[in-house]
Amino acid sequence: MLPLLNDKAWPGWGRVWLLAPFFILLSLFWLTPLGKGVLLSLESDTLFGESTFVGWQHYRDLLSDSRYWRAVLNTFLFTVSTVSLTITLALVFAHSLLRCNRRIQGPLAFGLMIPGLCPPTVLALLFLLVFHGKEGLLNRWVVDPLGFETINWLSDPDFILSAVVIQAIWRWTGFMAFFLLCALNARSQEILDAAKIDGAGFWTRFVHVTLPLIAPTLTFCLIYLIIDCFAQFAGSYVLFGGSGGMNDAGLLLVTYAYQKAFIGAGFGSGAAVSLSIVPWLAGMLVLVAMVPRFIWKEGSNR
């Protein structure tokens, strides 16, 4: 086998040997299932016997499926609230980490990141403590002292989604704060000092100097979180045991695809739901990628 890898025997093929394993596995375990999924979504839902070609029928059914639109709405609500809150909190943490003593900075960052190591299944288990009935921590320490009525987080349709959001925030904030901390550390000190000498306050420096400098990292964090939210399955699966929670208030798109495929209709419509996530996700990412460009344009016009 080794002489085969020798470039002298196969000039120019050295690169191909290095590229091949990745792209072979990619076509085998990503491209093929994707193609199979597209075909599946165009076939009827017969579990036994031959399935027939039904064209766009499943997708057309989805358009008039109220549960599907509920799942779309929930997924967007979940994503937007998780991402915005996580990034805001992470920025606050990153700035605080920058400010505090170097010696405790490392251990604190390490501690904040540990929830991100917790498998979503375990995390959902733990959060039963936080959301548990009347006695849950959130009720006992936050809701009651503030004088609100006790909230039944996991069965009140108005609050189910916030339970999933809180869980996701808890998981990702530490890691995002760490990424942002690295980006903050990499800022050029000269530019920061120059802005300071010019008399720019904290907010002015943050908006006009820091944000443009950390924009690439920020965009990466946003994209990563959005994709993770759209693909979220484990957390809500454990919290609600594979259902969408009361009145489908916690139904997300991936859970719905799973339900359709294995509990309800069949593989055809399940595949259709899965694939219909892609344009939603792509649309959302394009929107996020456009934002910095938009702001930059605004700035240069001034």
Next chain:
Amino acid sequence: MSRKIVSIIVGCLLALSTIVFLYPLFWMILGSFKSNAEIFNTRIFWPREWAGQYYGILFSNEYFPFIRSMANSIAVSLTQGVGATLLAAMAGFVIGSYRLRARNGLLGLGVLVVLIPAQMVALPLFIWVNFLGLFDSLLGVALPGMVSGLGLLFFARVYSQVPRDLLDVARMEGASEFRIFLLTLPLVRPFLIAFGFAHFVLSWHAHIIPMLVLNSEETRTLPISLAALYGSSLNSPQAVLMAGSALGMLPLVAVFAFAYPQLKSALQEFVAQ
């Protein structure tokens, strides 16, 4: 002077947030010593008596084969972590250090893989894995998990920063591409460790594909076993669940502690590029 006070206040607030963030995990560890009644009463923090028997029950495989599940998780995540890192680094090396004509096409494919994560093709993937005869086999989970679009993009960018002169010298010496790739590995070590760690954690967390592919108790990964036990009954001692979860965190925390310094230097360098 006031700067120092601010730094102390900020430090205290951060320490407080860290405690809030870690609180559920403390509770999980303490919960592994509690009876069901104590666990469901959130007013009890310290267990009344430290009951160690739940760890015994966990290891006696009464509810699920714990050691087996743990070994499965470690095997699958290690294979995926190391495999994905190597494959992505090899491909990223070629894409990043050559001006290939297909460069944009290959990177575009990588972006598509990032855009359509495995969770979204889980169902056809499951059918396909069945067809390949990998149903209920750890390989059926590990092989698909070695494809990382993010890894390809990451290493293509890392390798585009490696000095070209170095590679050119090696090429003039007549070294094969594979040998040159091996030579570059020490140069990009922090990046290898950072990516490998991230992928290891992600594979440990994977849920939907292992859940579909791994059917029998003997092949399940730890998160799947725990979720199955949790879903089965609230009457089984919850402490066993807590004990399993707590022990299941150990490998992750150990790997994290090892990778943390490398992670930091890799990220700082990557961001600065």
